[in-house]
Amino acid sequence: MKKILAYSFKFKFHVLFLTLLSFGYTGVSQTSELSVEKVMQDPNWMGNFPSNIKWNADSETIYFDYNPEQNVSDSLYKIELRNPSKIKKVDLKEEQNLSPRYGDFNKDRTKKIFGENGSLKLYNIKTGKTTELLDLSKAIESPKFLANEDKVSFILDKNAFVYNRKEGSIKQLTNIKTGTAKDGKEKEVSEKNAWIRDENLELLQVVNQRKTNKENKEAYREATAKKEQFSFYLEDKNLSNLQVSPDAKFATFKLITRERGENTAVPNYVDESGYTVNLPARSKVGENNTKVELAIYNFEKDTVYTLNTSELPGITDLPDYVKDYPDKDWEETEREVVPTTVYFSENGEHAVVNIRSKDNKDRWIAKINLETGALNTLDRQRDEAWIAGPGIGYTFYGGEEMGWLPDNKHIYFQSEETGYSHLYLLDVTSGNKKALTQGDFEVFDPELSNNKKHWFLTTSEVAPGERHFYKMPVMGGKMEKLTKMEGNNDVYLSPDEKHMAILYSYSNKPWELYLKKTKANAEAKQLTEGQSEAFSSYPWRTPELIEFKARDGAMVPARLYTPEADVKNNAAVVFVHGAGYLQNAHKWWSSYFREYMFHNLLTDLGYTVIDIDYRGSAGYGRDWRTGIYRHMGGKDLTDQVDGVEYLVKNHGIHPEKVGIYGGSYGGFITLMGMFTEPETFKAGAALRSVTDWAHYNHGYTSNILNEPAADPIAYRRSSPIYFAEGLEGDLLIAHGMVDVNVHFQDVVRLSQRLIELGKENWEMAVYPVEDHGFVEPSSWTDEYRRILKLFNESLLE
Template identity: 50%
Template sequence: MKHLFNLLSWCACALPVLAQPTPPTPTSTSALSIETIMQDPRQWVGTSPSGVFWSDDSRTIYFTWHDARSADKALGDSLYKITLPAPGTAGRNAAIPAPVKVSIAERRLLPSADDRPIYNRARTLRLYEKYGDIFLLNRQTGPSGAQVRMLTSTVERESNPVFSGDEKAVIFTRAQNLFRLDLTTGFVEQLTNFDPAAKKPEAKQTDQESWLKKDQLALFDVLRLRKAKRDETERTTKAEQPHRPKTIGTDGRTVMNASLSPDGRLVTYNLMRSASSKSTIVPNFITESGFTEDLPARTKVGAPLAAVEFMVYDVRRDTALTISLASLPGITDKPDYLMPAAVTSGSATAAGRSTVAASEKTAKDTTTTRKGATTKPANRPVYVSMPVWAEGPTARYGVVSIRALDNKDRWLMLVDTESPTTMKLLDRQRDEAWVGGPGIGGAFSPGTLGWLDAQTIYYQSEADGYSHLYTQNVLTGQKTQLTKGRFEVQQVTLSADKRFFYLTTNERHPGEQHLYRLAVTSGRDGALQRTQLTTMTGANDVTLSPDESRMVIRYSASNKPWELYLLDGIKKKGTEPVAFGGSAIQLTQSTTASFQAYPWREPAVVTIQARDGQPIYARLYQPAANAAVKATGKAVVFVHGAGYLQNAHKWWSQYFREYMFHNLLVDKGYTVLDIDYRASAGYGRDWRTGIYRFMGGKDLTDHVDAAAWLVKNHGVDAKRIGIYGGSYGGFITLMAMFTTPDVFKAGAALRPVTDWAAYNHGYTSNILNEPYADTLAYRRSSPIYHAAGLKGHLLICHGMVDVNVHFQDAVRLAQRLIELKKENWELAAYPVEDHGFVEPTSWMDEYKRILKLFDERL
């Protein structure tokens, strides 16, 4: 038994790596090696551009990059720019200059790449935050430093700038409070005064106390005179002083998401009290100090969560009010698994999801009888997002997204400044597994949500099983589904004139992403009016220029890393939108000559029928029939991580090291398969929730079915199949080796979850509920309870400073295997690595062990 779990073993495995010479560079005829493919990717593969954004005059493209062809030896990536020729006669055919590095002086005044543009309604001005200060950019005169006005420069951080409803001022947050800065005078006015030290105001006087006070004043002249003088002094003093906002006590709670309505009548905010939850720690042994240092980490699933209240401050009435959410339809509904007729199969069908409008369902007033007492069911706790307000100085409506903490419900509710304590239900999405999918949002995020006009909103919902785009009139309730079909709308952008949506979808193929334009007025299902704007096969991650006349496409194919491409539009006559056509122009070349020398394979994207009839999409790598290296009958199945992620697609994988490793395996005669198992992204709600209450159920049988498909169709020996993966992929590898030991002869579980009760709350509770409430789900889903089934050879690799899946997971499983007297396993620990490895030597060591495992055992 090789327990690489002691200091001597760690040293022994480290020394050969440190002594490695410079990794060789493969040519089109030479074989790959672990040293080559696991070296520093900046020096070997190159650095793809990321973080793309435009200047506000639509002339300059900014992006983060490292030019592998330059002499720049910077250790990190830098900001680059390409300034395009002016549109017009010379513009489209003029040569496009090479990327140049952006100076520090220019960077200082640029918005950040991840900033959501905040424009005034005429789109002549733009707000942004940088370094904790607020800037105003005049878009009519360009983005140069002279045209940027710095509005604040303070030690305290200012954030969340927006234009006031009348656009004469900027509203921003400082130290949890809202402020108003007049754009003409620069005058700053504080709008709220939240005081963490102050408690809620005392309760009103009782009838008895009120009567006694009046009686005293009626009886005694001296009391009556003193009160009159005191009241007069207070009135005079108040009249002399400038207006100050009312002090609102928060009783030690944190103020979140404060927002002023466009009409200035209402401030909405959340008050959060942190829960007293025990957090985990991760010991760090390799430190500069020479001492072991504890890294603070997360809580575990099921720990108490923060309590949040949704509040409004009525500016006119000078009153703060708690908004009761007790009337939310279904607020007391329990999930099906807690009901007597609970379904425990983990199946995901249309019955598990629903959308409920205000006219279709009202809150239930059910009661529970226990020992003769009648009690009303408790309201489920919820989180409320910041309102998305309609535009205009007199706009009175906003929409909030409310999420149940158990994530079974999402409500969209209308806030009206005329009656702030009464919200109207617009849409309810219920899912007995968990609410999710592209554009749906999270705890305090509304996801895709905006206004088309003063009465119409747009949003995304999985109501029909796929995330699609909807519009709704907030007054009449009239709802229109703009997209429909067995595909997902993955990103939504509204055009500046609000006439079109720009949609990224996978409707052409689950493994492709393209940009489409859809008229807002297209009506139900909008298929005929949807225009495809990108054509390159793979993924097209588009950033439109502010004037929507050009697009930068961050594009990749399955065997080509990401590069930037430019596609110019042609302005049509009249009010017709810009037409995009022709070939996109490549702007960057990021890969090195060494990387380009190898003929990287384009894996075939295939479909495999699962045992329940569902199609499984997969990437297949196999030796060519006429290649020098023939298929050997050996096969390896790779399991992607992250749970909700897609990897069987036609673009460059985020698992690029694994992709290169798969090419190496094929060079050695292996067949490699990489599937999008149940719960992978890109395939709709039922696929997403197919693991509800049983991780290691359908997601594992999908891999077993894929292995059988390899044997039946591709000459693979059923006794020579291995499996490996990291994170969730490591978890599936363990479940495969423990619960289907006759299918996979060898497995490498990298940074695996071994017990879901030890993982975080946000991810785990959605799928398995809470460990003390749904013990069945955790028992059948956690590998540590199934370790007795191990037959084949198992390699476990784990970083010791992993703050995501803690090293404790591997240690606990090691002890379990020791007590079970298993001898066909080993554990390799990596003292300086977190969840995602960084050091090339760690990658090399890990993949040498994986390759050795498969070469020896398959």
């Protein structure tokens, strides 16, 4: 590649004729009916594919978003079970009268309560009719049937209410107010003003007498008045997750105290106003001053108390990494925690809470004594890296799979206790815990059947790269596999559980809708066929799923694209998926569909392409997930290097003809590869890449690297900007200028570092209108033309 002036911003399009490309290295012409322009154009060219699947409450109709007319956006369509071969567009009137998507079912699932436009409404499943119960002209939130289903709780203006359907009456349960108890009362005065007041009262007897009379009247009213209703004042805190127990004796809610960190601004140079406008963006890692408390409102005692978490087992435990800082004094203090959600048993007699430590190394499941607020720990999960995994959720946002069986005795939850995320039951009366699933696979989205006698769940038991749907007895036992199409089966059960709407895809086939009876031996019928003629005319490859051995003995999964022998150019491209915790070496249609099509183009042109589920990727259990702890750019990078070695040994790849590229986390790995493994990678394209982890967000980064002030070693060895002097090959940096996720500042700082180091063999392409995920086809096309040009010139000349 010809050397390019450092920090050169290129907006000029490089016109590449991809229909016929000749390269002197192989001496053969390499052709493809694909081009960058074709695969990076508006995705509508591929066809139209169903999404947002939803059953009507009567189990007779499947609704989904679809766009066969190629409009600006999708519309709502339906397929009726009585005529499944016909797809109909839903008119506006029918769409407005559909059963509500959100709300709460009663126990026998014949009715659904929901709030809409300031009204409390009841939907009758059998008749399909909606009845308005209340019109309060204010937002009604979180309506729920209580244990006595004649009563419904809901939240209005930050307070809990109960509506009695039989009596038609409303009762306010909580009296939560903003501000403080002192608001509206006589304020304390300064010493100076008190002196002036007292002197005035001494001088003016009439004023003094009036003050005395007023105080006497107030004292009399207080002595004879009924007890004033208890009020709870939020003060400077925010209210969240207010919910009423099923027996309406208690409510729980979270109190959130926010101390905003210093946010970074992202300048938008192409705002429609013509002026540069700063976009609000996140703060950097280490800014995490939010405090979360859990409070219990006792209606009978008319009082509120907060949970005391100081007695949680291990609350003062220090992390293992402190041993790397022997000269620092580490004090064992009570760690801050975040209670995520309270779960009440159906009868309201018991409640459990999921609690996470703010450093995300501990998760406690504790039973709450609702009368006192005391906690009894039922289960503690500790991970010296960080707590996560399917069904386990995240610190601030909850999202864990958890709840009660109808016996009001057992709770269920997911845990990585064995190294894989599995489903557990725990008896809250005895503390006995039982694993319902086990093995080297993961469980996703477990759901109790209507009769509460079975589980429906998705697992990766067949293979890490497949997803299938199962049925299992509620107390555990043999799992019955209900799907059999190889790939990913994303199942939506009908409300009566007699049918499954399956959103299905394979490696080279985008998502389509299928229908199947909820039986193992039933056949699935395809309902949609969305591929366009232009898309389906190309023979899209099924990448080979392989494993290669890493230097530490681990078997690393990957997708491999191999060219025909007569066009093979002995060059390879390594693609690094983003997000870190994401899976891409699988048998279903990739979320990286543009990259998948680009890899087909590269393979047509003679390149061998490998796409690796490196350490830190999803789908392979806890040890794989946490393999990057305290060293991003460690095993996740050596997995790429070992993948190249596998290609050299087994697929005839020339060791000096290897390129690497990826976006976001993939861009970060590309930079680390180019800076620290220059003998492996001749060229690299780093897209929207993190260059310094101390400048990324808190929620993601602190899990993996802890906080910069506490664990600077982790940040120093994980950030590419510290290793820029190692650049030898040809580097393309591409970034959106209005990226509010990985800020443009990241690559600006890196470019200055490269300038100061005197590096010449790099270029930067900037995209003024793009955020982290590109939107405009012109931007995608420009970016990938540059990537292809980089590989052609660097690897094939």
